[in-house]
Structure formats: C-alpha cells, structure tokens
Amino acid sequence: MSGIYIHIPFCKQACYYCDFHFSTSLKKKDQLISALAKELQLRKDEFKNSTVETIYFGGGTPSLLSIEELQFLIDTVHENYSVATSPEITLEANPDDLSEEKIVELSQSTINRLSIGIQSFFEKDLKLMNRAHNAEEAKKCLEIATQYFDNISLDLIYGIPNSKSKEWLDNIKTALSFGVPHISSYALTVEPKTALANFIDKGIIDDVDDEVAHQQFHQLIEQLEEAGFEHYELSNFAKPGYYSKNNSAYWLGKPYIGIGPSAHSFNGDQRAWNVKNNSVYIKKIEANQLPLEIETLSQNDKYNEFVMTGLRTSWGISLKTISSRFGDHYKDFLLNQAQFYITKHLLYIDNDSLKATKKGKFLTDGIASELFMLN
Known part of the structure; x- marks a missing residue:
C-alpha cells in the first residue's frame, strides 16, 4: 500500500497559529496546479511496483480549488500510477468554502472523505485564531455535508487561551451532535515566528496553559470513548471502520x-522534502527538475521514527518488530529506557507491544524522545 499527499499552498487568510507553508495570493494558482500534475508525472517511477490506496489533499486550503481542478489532479494520479479500485480520497476543507452547491459537487466527484477544519464552535475562539469562517458557517456546513458524505472527519483545537472546561465540553458535544465518525483534535501549539507567538510575547494574548490543555485532553478522551469512538492515535478518534487510511499508513x-x-x-530508507517556495517550485518543475532535498536514514533514525510513530498509536510499539527489523540490541535498549516510565505507570506492555497508559498519553512525544537511540 502506498499513498500520495498533494499540498495545496493557498489560504484566504493566515491563521495566527499556523506555521505550514502557504500563500494568501492566488496569482500563481494555475501555474501551480500544472506543476503539481507535472511532478506527479515526473515521480511515477517511484511507485512503479506499488498500488496507491490513498490520495490526500492537504494544505493550505485545498477546498479553495474548483471541482474541475481537483478532479484534474486525481485523474493525473490515475493516468500515471496503479490505483486501487476504491482508494480513500480525502479533501481538507474549511467551512466557509463548503456551500451546499460545493458539497453537492464534491459528493458527485471521486472524493469520498472530507476533513473539515472546524477548530471551535465558539466565535471568540475563531477570532482569536483568525479563522476565515464563523461559528454559524461551521454548523451549517456540517448539517449539509453529513447529508451527502458518510466519511467525514472534523478538527477541534483544545488548550485555547482562556477557554473554560465547560466551553470545551460544549465543543465536543456539538461535534458529536452531527454524527461524524472521525474527530481529530490537537492542542494549540505556539510555533516560533507565528503571529500567535508574537501576540503572546507582546502580552496581547495570554499564553497557553499546559495544565488546562492536559485537563481538556482527558475530557476529550472520556467524552469520545463514551460516544463509541476508538482512540487509535494520540490526536485521532474514530468509530469502528472509520480510521483514516492515509494517516494510519503514515x-x-x-x-x-x-x-x-x-x-x-x-x-522506508529516505525522507525527502520539496522547497518551501511556490515560485521556485514552479520554475524547477517546469525545467523537469525535482526541487527535492533527500536525507538517507541511518538504522538509528529508522528505529527512532518507528518508536515515535508507534507510541502515538493504540497498537503501540511491537517488540517483535523491533527485534526482527532492528535486532535484539534495539529491543533490549528500548525495554531498558522504558522501565522508568513503566514504574511510573506511563507505559505498559500488552500483547508484546509497548504502549502508553491513559495517564501517559498526553506525554507521549516527550516520553518517545527518551526512548530514542542517539548516534
């Protein structure tokens, strides 16, 4: 199984907390779409022995593209790759782009999964984050989308400055009232050089409170598990049968x-990343050059990545896989490093896998770094 992620680097406006690559100017949109299609063609040999099972439009704001533009890119994938009979095709979308007409058009396309960036149902939160939509648009788009799509995920953000536990509980219950089968939820993170970081430094916005975020995280788990959701990854919850295939593959x-x-x-052996500049990207692709930087992973890198991603999931880190893929030396090292966290009831071993306890889940990323094998 393989996946294709397509980054659409355009947004109507900049959310204060976002550090992803995007532009608020659409002047180069047509050139960019042509370049995306050409990159798909240039890289087809990378998957010549693989079947594509997921196509994911992320961003930025992919829902800014027209149905015709999205379908053009999907068709380009089909023309250049071996694609599964029923691939999961996800579109990240913002509520203000999801008019009834757009939702109906999307439902008639080959896109079969929506990931909607709600973030909050409270107007004050949306304004604090500088989201392009309002609370009414958030509710309206879900009312319509759930009539046309079965597979919908929505995003919520917790740990917003000055948010109260009751408000967060209302956010969760409002999300559940729409009957969506998947919810992704993230703590608000203050990334360097973002507008949010600048406002906090100047005292315009209060800093995030880790203790409040911790409490709201556990509220989230309790409410969603009670509603029949499975907490299959640190930030992701799904009804049975609705795990994100794209994210699970990652x-x-x-x-x-x-x-x-x-x-x-x-x-599997290398990580690669494209240049973070739309103009440079377009120029390189038009010249038949891939604007890639490539890093070949060491054995330690591969082990560390396996530990980091595995510990975030409900299936944990398979000790058998550690032994077979990396050797018993790595397994012994992992168990030795994990012992402290096991005694603190933050980690436990279940069915030959190392997993985070409920108490340890919020601390997963920090714990994982202590399990890394350093060069």
Missing part, C-alpha cells in the same frame, strides 16, 4: 509521495 511507516511545495515523502 504511523505504520508505509511509503508515501508528497507532491507540491514543502511536501514531504518517505520510502
């Missing part, structure tokens, strides 16, 4: 190609 270390400026790729 956590399981399967290969993927990232198309577009700033997009990352992985083939």
Whole structure:
C-alpha cells in the first residue's frame, strides 16, 4: 500500500497559529496546479511496483480549488500510477468554502472523505485564531455535508487561551451532535515566528496553559470513548471502520509521495522534502527538475521514527518488530529506557507491544524522545 499527499499552498487568510507553508495570493494558482500534475508525472517511477490506496489533499486550503481542478489532479494520479479500485480520497476543507452547491459537487466527484477544519464552535475562539469562517458557517456546513458524505472527519483545537472546561465540553458535544465518525483534535501549539507567538510575547494574548490543555485532553478522551469512538492515535478518534487510511499508513511507516511545495515523502530508507517556495517550485518543475532535498536514514533514525510513530498509536510499539527489523540490541535498549516510565505507570506492555497508559498519553512525544537511540 502506498499513498500520495498533494499540498495545496493557498489560504484566504493566515491563521495566527499556523506555521505550514502557504500563500494568501492566488496569482500563481494555475501555474501551480500544472506543476503539481507535472511532478506527479515526473515521480511515477517511484511507485512503479506499488498500488496507491490513498490520495490526500492537504494544505493550505485545498477546498479553495474548483471541482474541475481537483478532479484534474486525481485523474493525473490515475493516468500515471496503479490505483486501487476504491482508494480513500480525502479533501481538507474549511467551512466557509463548503456551500451546499460545493458539497453537492464534491459528493458527485471521486472524493469520498472530507476533513473539515472546524477548530471551535465558539466565535471568540475563531477570532482569536483568525479563522476565515464563523461559528454559524461551521454548523451549517456540517448539517449539509453529513447529508451527502458518510466519511467525514472534523478538527477541534483544545488548550485555547482562556477557554473554560465547560466551553470545551460544549465543543465536543456539538461535534458529536452531527454524527461524524472521525474527530481529530490537537492542542494549540505556539510555533516560533507565528503571529500567535508574537501576540503572546507582546502580552496581547495570554499564553497557553499546559495544565488546562492536559485537563481538556482527558475530557476529550472520556467524552469520545463514551460516544463509541476508538482512540487509535494520540490526536485521532474514530468509530469502528472509520480510521483514516492515509494517516494510519503514515504511523505504520508505509511509503508515501508528497507532491507540491514543502511536501514531504518517505520510502522506508529516505525522507525527502520539496522547497518551501511556490515560485521556485514552479520554475524547477517546469525545467523537469525535482526541487527535492533527500536525507538517507541511518538504522538509528529508522528505529527512532518507528518508536515515535508507534507510541502515538493504540497498537503501540511491537517488540517483535523491533527485534526482527532492528535486532535484539534495539529491543533490549528500548525495554531498558522504558522501565522508568513503566514504574511510573506511563507505559505498559500488552500483547508484546509497548504502549502508553491513559495517564501517559498526553506525554507521549516527550516520553518517545527518551526512548530514542542517539548516534
């Protein structure tokens, strides 16, 4: 199984917390779309022995593209790759782009999964984050989308400055009221050089409170598990049968190609990433050059990545796979490093896999770094 990620680097406006690559100018949109199609063609040999099972439009804001533009890129994948009979094709979308007409058109295309960036149902939160949509648009688009799409995921953000537990609980219950089968939820993170970081430094916005985020994370788990969701990855919850195939492939270390400026790729032995500049990207592709930087992974790199992604999931880090893929030395090292966290009831071993306890889940990324094999 392989996946293709297509990065659409355009947004109507900049969210204050975002550090992804994007542009608010659409002047080069047509050139960019042509370049995306050409990159797909130039890289087809990378998957000549693989079947593409997922196509994922991320960004940026992919829902800014027309149905015709999206379908053109999907058709280009089909023309150049071996594609599964029923691939999962996901479109990230913002509520303000999802008019009823757009939703109906999308439902008639080959796109079969929507990932909608709600973030919050409270107007004050949306304004604090500088989201392009309002609370009414968030609810309206879900009312319509759920009539036309079965497979919908929505995003929520917790740990927003000055957010109260009751408000967060209302956010979760509002999300559940629409009957969506998948919810992704992330703690608001203050990334360097973002507008949010600048506002916090100047005292315009209060800093995030890790303790509040921790409490809201556990509220989230409790509410969603009670509603029948499975917490299959640190930030992802799904009803049975609705795990994201695209995201699951990433956590399981399967290969993927990232198309577009700033997009990352992985083939098991190497990581690669495209240049973070739309103009440079277009110029290189038009000259039949791939604007890629490539890093060949050491054995330690591969082990560390396996540990980092595995610990975030409900299936954990398979000790058998560690032994077979990396050797018993790595397994012994892992168990030795993990012992402290096992005694603190943050990690446990279940069915020959190392997993995070409920208490340890919020601390997963920090714990994983302590399990890394350093060069």
